[in-house]
Amino acid sequence: MNPSLSEVRRKPRRRVPLAGLVGAFIVVFWLVMAVAGPWLAAHDAGGVASDAVFAPMSAQYPLGTDYLGRDMLSRILNGAPYTIGVALAAVLVASVGGTTLAMFAAAAGGWFDAIVSRVVDTMLSIPHKLLALIIVAAFGSSVPFLILTAGIGYMPGAFRIARALAVNVQAMDYVQAARARGEGLLYITCREMLPNMLRPVLADFGLRFLFIVLLLSGLSFLGLGVQPPAADWGSLVRENIIGLSEGAPAVIVPAIAIATLTIGVNMAIDGFAGRKRRGNGV
Amino acid sequence: MSDIVNVKGLRVTARNDMGEEVPIVHGADFSIKRGEVLALIGESGSGKSTIALALMGYARSGCRLAGGSVTVAGNSMLALGERQLAGLRGRTVAYIAQSAAASFNPSRCLMDQVIESALIHKLMPRAVAEAKAVELFRALALPDPERIGRRYPHQVSGGQLQRLMAAMALITDPDLVILDEPTTALDVTTQIEVLRAFKKVVQERGSTAVYVSHDLAVVAQMADRIVVLRDGAIQETGMTAQILSAPAHPYTKSLLAAIAPKQRQSAGVDARKAAAQPLLEVRGLYASYGAAKGSAPVKCVLDDINLVIPRGATIGVIGESGSGKTTLARTIAGMVAPSAGEILLDGKRLAPTLEGRTREQFRRIQFVFQNADTALNPLHTIERILGRPLEFYHGMKGAARRKRVLDLLDLVRLPAAVADRLPGELSGGQKQRINLARALAAQPDLILCDEVTSALDTVVGAAILDLMAELRKELNVSYVFISHDISTVRAICDEIVVLYSGRKVEARKREALALPPFHPYSNLLISSVPALRRGWLEEVEGRNPAALPPLRQAEQARGICAFLDRCPLRVDGMCNTMPPPRQQLADGGSILCHHNESDLRAAQMPLRVVEGDVA
Numbered sequence: 060m061n062p063s064l065s066e067v068r069r070k071p072r073r074r075v076p077l078a079g080l081v082g083a084f085i086v087v088f089w090l091v092m093a094v095a096g097p098w099l100a101a102h103d104a105g106g107v108a109s110d111a112v113f114a115p116m117s118a119q120y121p122l123g124t125d126y127l128g129r130d131m132l133s134r135i136l137n138g139a140p141y142t143i144g145v146a147l148a149a150v151l152v153a154s155v156g157g158t159t160l161a162m163f164a165a166a167a168g169g170w171f172d173a174i175v176s177r178v179v180d181t182m183l184s185i186p187h188k189l190l191a192l193i194i195v196a197a198f199g200s201s202v203p204f205l206i207l208t209a210g211i212g213y214m215p216g217a218f219r220i221a222r223a224l225a226v227n228v229q230a231m232d233y234v235q236a237a238r239a240r241g242e243g244l245l246y247i248t249c250r251e252m253l254p255n256m257l258r259p260v261l262a263d264f265g266l267r268f269l270f271i272v273l274l275l276s277g278l279s280f281l282g283l284g285v286q287p288p289a290a291d292w293g294s295l296v297r298e299n300i301i302g303l304s305e306g307a308p309a310v311i312v313p314a315i316a317i318a319t320l321t322i323g324v325n326m327a328i329d330g331f332a333g334r335k336r337r338g339n340g341v
Numbered sequence: 342m343s344d345i346v347n348v349k350g351l352r353v354t355a356r357n358d359m360g361e362e363v364p365i366v367h368g369a370d371f372s373i374k375r376g377e378v379l380a381l382i383g384e385s386g387s388g389k390s391t392i393a394l395a396l397m398g399y400a401r402s403g404c405r406l407a408g409g410s411v412t413v414a415g416n417s418m419l420a421l422g423e424r425q426l427a428g429l430r431g432r433t434v435a436y437i438a439q440s441a442a443a444s445f446n447p448s449r450c451l452m453d454q455v456i457e458s459a460l461i462h463k464l465m466p467r468a469v470a471e472a473k474a475v476e477l478f479r480a481l482a483l484p485d486p487e488r489i490g491r492r493y494p495h496q497v498s499g500g501q502l503q504r505l506m507a508a509m510a511l512i513t514d515p516d517l518v519i520l521d522e523p524t525t526a527l528d529v530t531t532q533i534e535v536l537r538a539f540k541k542v543v544q545e546r547g548s549t550a551v552y553v554s555h556d557l558a559v560v561a562q563m564a565d566r567i568v569v570l571r572d573g574a575i576q577e578t579g580m581t582a583q584i585l586s587a588p589a590h591p592y593t594k595s596l597l598a599a600i601a602p603k604q605r606q607s608a609g610v611d612a613r614k615a616a617a618q619p620l621l622e623v624r625g626l627y628a629s630y631g632a633a634k635g636s637a638p639v640k641c642v643l644d645d646i647n648l649v650i651p652r653g654a655t656i657g658v659i660g661e662s663g664s665g666k667t668t669l670a671r672t673i674a675g676m677v678a679p680s681a682g683e684i685l686l687d688g689k690r691l692a693p694t695l696e697g698r699t700r701e702q703f704r705r706i707q708f709v710f711q712n713a714d715t716a717l718n719p720l721h722t723i724e725r726i727l728g729r730p731l732e733f734y735h736g737m738k739g740a741a742r743r744k745r746v747l748d749l750l751d752l753v754r755l756p757a758a759v760a761d762r763l764p765g766e767l768s769g770g771q772k773q774r775i776n777l778a779r780a781l782a783a784q785p786d787l788i789l790c791d792e793v794t795s796a797l798d799t800v801v802g803a804a805i806l807d808l809m810a811e812l813r814k815e816l817n818v819s820y821v822f823i824s825h826d827i828s829t830v831r832a833i834c835d836e837i838v839v840l841y842s843g844r845k846v847e848a849r850k851r852e853a854l855a856l857p858p859f860h861p862y863s864n865l866l867i868s869s870v871p872a873l874r875r876g877w878l879e880e881v882e883g884r885n886p887a888a889l890p891p892l893r894q895a896e897q898a899r900g901i902c903a904f905l906d907r908c909p910l911r912v913d914g915m916c917n918t919m920p921p922p923r924q925q926l927a928d929g930g931s932i933l934c935h936h937n938e939s940d941l942r943a944a945q946m947p948l949r950v951v952e953g954d955v956a
Contacts (some may be wrong), residue, residue, distance in 0.1 A: 157773045232716040236779075238695055240730060243705030254720040
C-alpha cells in the first residue's frame, strides 16, 4: 500500500515499550553491581558476621544470614561479578564466535561451510553439562576455564541459529546485488547480512546468556564452579539449601537474583531488539 | 428482485502502525444481476480485493468492515455471525484465489479437495460429488478428467491447478463466484487456456461472478460490466464496451493509455558505432543445473546462446517462465557459471564466475533485480544504497558523494528528501527507481534489467519504461531487457530475442516482429496477449490449439525442436527426428525452425487479424 501523505509528514518513532525500559533498568542495575558490588558490600565475602545462622531479614542483615551466619547481601554483591561477569564473557565467546563463523560459512559456502557445519554438528551431540564436567575434571576449576567451557559449549547452538538466518539472508536479492557489484566477503557479511539478522541473533544472545548463567549455577551447585570462599549465585543456593526447610531467606534470595537477571535480560531484548522502524518488512 | 448482490455504502477500515483506523474503502455502491459478470479493476492498493472479500463478509486481519450493507442472495453479510457466514462461504459465495498453488493442500489428492465444500455443507453424497467434479473437469478442458482427481497438486501444472480451483468453487453451484486475479501469476500462453475455460463454464452455468483484476484486457474478455477503483473509491462504473471505447473518468483514460504502450523511438544506434566492436558478445553459451557426473542427466537451462549487444542498443529477451531468460542475465553478470561458451566484453573474455572478474568489469555490467522489495537492503538508507557503488567504483566520499546521490535521485525523478529514507518507506515504483539509480551510479555500459516492470502497476511500469528510454538517450547505455510481456519489450527494444526452453528460437529487429514470419512459438506468444477489446477471446478460439498435427511416436532424437509438443506446424518425420536449422531471414533476423520463411509467412498471415487495433 502506498504510504499516505500523512505518514510522510509526521515521522513518529515508535516508543520503547515499558517492559523494555524495566528490563533495561534491571540489566543496567546488575551490570553496575557486577562492577561495584564488592565495594558496596558491608562485609567481606568470607567474613562471618553473625552468630545467628539462617537469620531472617533484619535492619542489620537486610537479606538475612547464611548457613555460617554470613551477611547474605554482601555474599550476593560479592557473587555478582562471578555470575554476571563470567556468564557475559562466556556468552560473548559463544555468540560472537558462533555468529561470525556462521556468516562466513554461509557466505563462503562450499567445503568451508561443509566442514564447519559437520564439526559443529558433532559438538552439538555432546551434552553441555557433560562437556563442562569433563573439562572441569580435566583442567580444574578456574574462572578462565569456566568462561571457555561455557563459551565453547554454547557456541554450536549459536552457530546453528545464526547459520540458518545467514543462509536465508544471503539468498536475498540485495546480497546478490552486492555480490554482483564485486563486494568482498567482509563487506557482504558485516554490512549487508549482519544488520538483517541482528534481531534474532540478539534474542538468541539473551537466551544463551541465561542458559550460561544456569549452567554456571548448576556447576556451582555441584561444587565444580567458582570455588569457596568466593561464591557465585548458584553456589549460594547450594550452600544454603538446608535452609529451605527453615524457610530462610538465604536460599530464596540468590535464586531471586538469578531470576531478576534472566527476566530483565529477556525483557530488555524483547523491548529493544524487537523494535523496528516503521515500514520495513523485517 | 433480480439483483443477486447489492452493496451499499460499504466502508472498510484498517488499523495502521500508530493504531489509528484509516479508511481503505470509502463507501462503495454497486449491484450485480443474476448471471452477470462484474469486474473490479484498479491498481494495487485500490481496495479491489478488500471489496471482493467483503462480499463474503470477510475482512483481512487488521481490517474491519466498518459500515454500509452487503447483501448476497438475500443474506446480509455484514450482520451475520461467524457461524452463519461459515454456512454461506463455499456454498452461496465461492472464492478463487490468485495463487492456486498456495490454496491447495499439497498432501491431499485433488479430488478430495475439490469436493470438500460439497461434503462440508452436506449437499450431496460423495459419489455424486465426484461425478459432478469429473463433469466440471471436462467442462474446464482439463486433461484426463476421469483420473486427474487422483493426482496431487504438485503433479499438475499451474494453469491446470487454477482450473481445478475453479472446479472447487463451482462444485456447490454457488450463487456468486469471486475470482481474485486468477490468471495474474500465469504465462500468457497458459492464461489464454484458463480464461477460455473460465468463460465457457461461466456462460454454460449462467454463474454470477465478480472478477478482480488489474488487467483491463483480460477483464474485457470476461466481464459484462466494469467497476473502476482507485484508492478505495469507485471512479467509474459502466458496461464493458463503454468503459473500453468511451471512458468517462480521466483515471480510466490513463489506465487505458498505460496499457497500450506507445512505441518509444529507438535510440538509433548509428551505423558507424554499431559496425565497430560490439559492447558485449555471447558465444555458444550453455548453462545447466545439477551435477554433471558421467552420463547423469543434467537440467540444461541455456542451450547454445549467441548474442551480440552493440553499444547503446536495447536487446529484449522474452520467453515464458522456465525459458532461461533470467539465467542468461545472471550468467552475463557472473552470478551463474556457464558450463560452456564465452562472454566477451569489448572483445575481452570475461571470467565465468564473480571471483575472476575485475572491479572495472563489475562496474561496466550492472544488474537490476526484478523485485525492488528484496533487492534493496531494508536497513540501509537510500543515500547509503546509492552511495555505496559511488564509493566502491569511483572512490567518492563525503560531500561529493552526497551531491552525486542527489543528482542520481534527480535523474530518476525522485525528490532529494528520499535520500534519508529507508526502502520500506517508499512505494513500489519509487523503490524500482532507486533500484535503477543504483545501477546507474556505477556509470555502467550495460544494464541487465530482469523483469523490472513486472511487479509494478501498469501506470507505474509505463513511467519506468519512459524513464529508461530517456536515460538511454542521455547516457548512451545498453540494456538487456528481460520480460515475459511482449508488448513491453516491443515498446522499448531495438532487437528482440525469443527464448524457449533455453534456446534462442528467434532473433529479430523490433520493427520486424510486427509481421510474420515468426517462429511458431513467437507466434503463439504474440497471439496470446489479450487485446483490449471484447470478443478477442472468441476470435482466438477459432484456432483450436488441440488440433496439432499427429506424430508417430518416434524415439525422441537429441537436439530436436523443444517446441515440438505444442507446435501447430510440426511435420512428422522431420521435426521429431532432426534438429532444426537456424534460418537467416531476409531482414537480418534468424529463426530456429525447419520451415522456411515463405512457409511460415503463409501459415501465419491470416492471424494478423488477432493483432487488431486497440479499441
